[in-house]
Amino acid sequence: MTVSAGSAGPVAVVGGGLAGIATALACADAGREVTLFEARPHLGGLTHSFTRGELHVDNGQHVFLRCCTAYRALLERLGVADRVLLQPRLEIPIRTPGAAESTWLRRGDLPAPLHLAGSLLRYEPLRPLDRARFALAALALRRVDPAADHTDRQSFGEWLRRHGQSAAAIEALWDLVGVATLNATADDASLSLAATVFQEGLLTDPAAADIGWSLVPLRELHGEPARERLAEAGAEVRTGTKVRAVSEGWKVSTDDGEERFGQVVLATPPPVTEQLAPAGAIRLTPGWSGGLGSSPIVNVHVVLDRHVLDEPFVAGVRTPVQWVFDRTRQSGLDSGQYLAMSLSAADAEIDLPTAKLRERLLPELTSLLPEARGAQVRDFFVTRERHATFRPGPGTASLRPSAITAAPGLYLAGAWTATGWPATMEGAARSGAAAAAALLQQNVPGKKEEGVGA
Numbered sequence: 446m447t448v449s450a451g452s453a454g455p456v457a458v459v460g461g462g463l464a465g466i467a468t469a470l471a472c473a474d475a476g477r478e479v480t481l482f483e484a485r486p487h488l489g490g491l492t493h494s495f496t497r498g499e500l501h502v503d504n505g506q507h508v509f510l511r512c513c514t515a516y517r518a519l520l521e522r523l524g525v526a527d528r529v530l531l532q533p534r535l536e537i538p539i540r541t542p543g544a545a546e547s548t549w550l551r552r553g554d555l556p557a558p559l560h561l562a563g564s565l566l567r568y569e570p571l572r573p574l575d576r577a578r579f580a581l582a583a584l585a586l587r588r589v590d591p592a593a594d595h596t597d598r599q600s601f602g603e604w605l606r607r608h609g610q611s612a613a614a615i616e617a618l619w620d621l622v623g624v625a626t627l628n629a630t631a632d633d634a635s636l637s638l639a640a641t642v643f644q645e646g647l648l649t650d651p652a653a654a655d656i657g658w659s660l661v662p663l664r665e666l667h668g669e670p671a672r673e674r675l676a677e678a679g680a681e682v683r684t685g686t687k688v689r690a691v692s693e694g695w696k697v698s699t700d701d702g703e704e705r706f707g708q709v710v711l712a713t714p715p716p717v718t719e720q721l722a723p724a725g726a727i728r729l730t731p732g733w734s735g736g737l738g739s740s741p742i743v744n745v746h747v748v749l750d751r752h753v754l755d756e757p758f759v760a761g762v763r764t765p766v767q768w769v770f771d772r773t774r775q776s777g778l779d780s781g782q783y784l785a786m787s788l789s790a791a792d793a794e795i796d797l798p799t800a801k802l803r804e805r806l807l808p809e810l811t812s813l814l815p816e817a818r819g820a821q822v823r824d825f826f827v828t829r830e831r832h833a834t835f836r837p838g839p840g841t842a843s844l845r846p847s848a849i850t851a852a853p854g855l856y857l858a859g860a861w862t863a864t865g866w867p868a869t870m871e872g873a874a875r876s877g878a879a880a881a882a883a884l885l886q887q888n889v890p891g892k893k894e895e896g897v898g899a
């Protein structure tokens with residue numbers, strides 16, 4: 446492939462997760478010639494599925510919120526918006542061990558943040574005094590500036606304690622939402638990221654936190670439709686093709702040889718990006734990707750011989766079982782019920798053997814869902830994602846580069862880049878849109894060509 450100076454040249458996108466898919470589609474839609482390289486045999490990155498006998502299994506339960514506008518736009522572009530369900534109104538059933546029934550967190554008709562007041566006034570896992578203090582802290586969190594450096598350097602846990610939040614309130618309310626969205630407990634989370642999540646999700650627009658999830662295996666929601674839409678848009682998708690090196694020019698090397706492109710977008714995980722980007726292209730101290738780190742998520746899958754949970758999901762408080770999802774429909778199971786327990790910030794669980802997790806979590810599950818007592822376990826297995834997200838601790842913002850690099854023609858995408866969001870599907874979709882916008886902006890007629898045939 447030859448790139449002549451003066452033309453924008455073809456675009457290489459490295460990495461076929463949601464960020465790479467969003468980038469490649471946006472560039473192809475703008476009329477650019479695009480090649481997407483993905484090391485694995487399928488697209489979708491950290492959102493993928495496999496089969497276990499007859500069962501369709503996701504690597505981990507994924508949910509999104511109504512405020513995830515970039516992700517929802519990506520679903521529309523992929524033609525799969527009818528394969529997800531978005532709650533018409535936020536409602537979260539919450540279970541505590543031994544309780545006969547759920548406590549509900551529901552939104553009411555008042556404007557935010559009062560839309561949650563009705564539920565919170567009756568929120569049994571919290572003492573009445575803690576409920577009042579929660580409201581005051583929520584109002585204070587609305588005023589925090591997530592973009593300020595000093596905000597990012599603070600721990601969310603410390604901030605909550607300074608604002609009168611007890612350990613019980615942090616566990617029963619703040620961490621209930623925070624651990625699942627940030628993949629960190631309050632003490633390990635940056636105040637900036639936490640403020641973004643709570644401001645965007647719970648404190649501004651009453652409808653923002655309505656929860657959505659896929660009705661099909663993730664492969665049918667992201668990877669497979671992406672391949673089809675990219676082909677229709679004229680992009681070339683090369684799965685099973687690991688990029689070994691990227692050098693200025695821009696040359697992309699794989700086991701099949703070297704090719705030249707006008708621009709390259711690295712939509713790979715941080716350590717791969719640091720290794721592939723030419724020295725000096727990313728304005729961070731070498732070793733930055735190690736500093737960003739990673740945080741695990743574990744999903745514990747249980748197939749029971751009977752139906753024990755009526756709701757699509759429940760959240761657990763005062764239990765190691767954080768969230769339990771009914772996976773029966775998505776998995777294709779035709780009798781019994783398939784539940785997935787999703788454990789975020791799973792440092793304590795990631796290396797535990799399956800037998801240990803079973804011994805520990807099955808009694809906890811039956812304690813949360815009394816209906817499960819006496820049910821036979823037909824199958825029990827665990828999926829572990831050691832590098833599910835970057836570690837969203839205080840000071841992380843300075844380790845997240847933007848889409849534009851110091852090397853003209855080289856761009857970055859990925860949920861870990863500087864989106865302001867934690868590592869989520871929304872962050873990935875936003876990063877892809879930002880990388881494509883930056884790349885396309887550099888090539889508008891009359892603008893100086895950069896990075897072509899250098």
Ligand SMILES: Cc1cc2nc3c(=O)[nH]c(=O)nc-3n(C[C@H](O)[C@H](O)[C@H](O)COP(=O)(O)OP(=O)(O)OC[C@H]3O[C@@H](n4cnc5c(N)ncnc54)[C@H](O)[C@@H]3O)c2cc1C
Pocket residue numbers: 459460461462463464465482483484485489490491492504505506507508509686687688689712713714717742743744830832833834858859860861868869870871872873
């Ligand atoms: C178990 C689990 C549960 C989650 N739950 C949620 C949730 O409920 N809600 C939510 O919003 N988010 C959730 N997330 C996070 C979300 O999945 C990610 O933030 C998002 O999918 C990341 O997309 P990405 O494109 O940035 O990165 P990735 O998905 O990591 O994509 C990077 C791609 O680059 C490829 N690659 C790497 N090296 C090379 C190379 N040398 N050459 C070519 N290709 C390469 C990889 O194979 C991969 O496909 C969860 C993640 C996990 C793991």
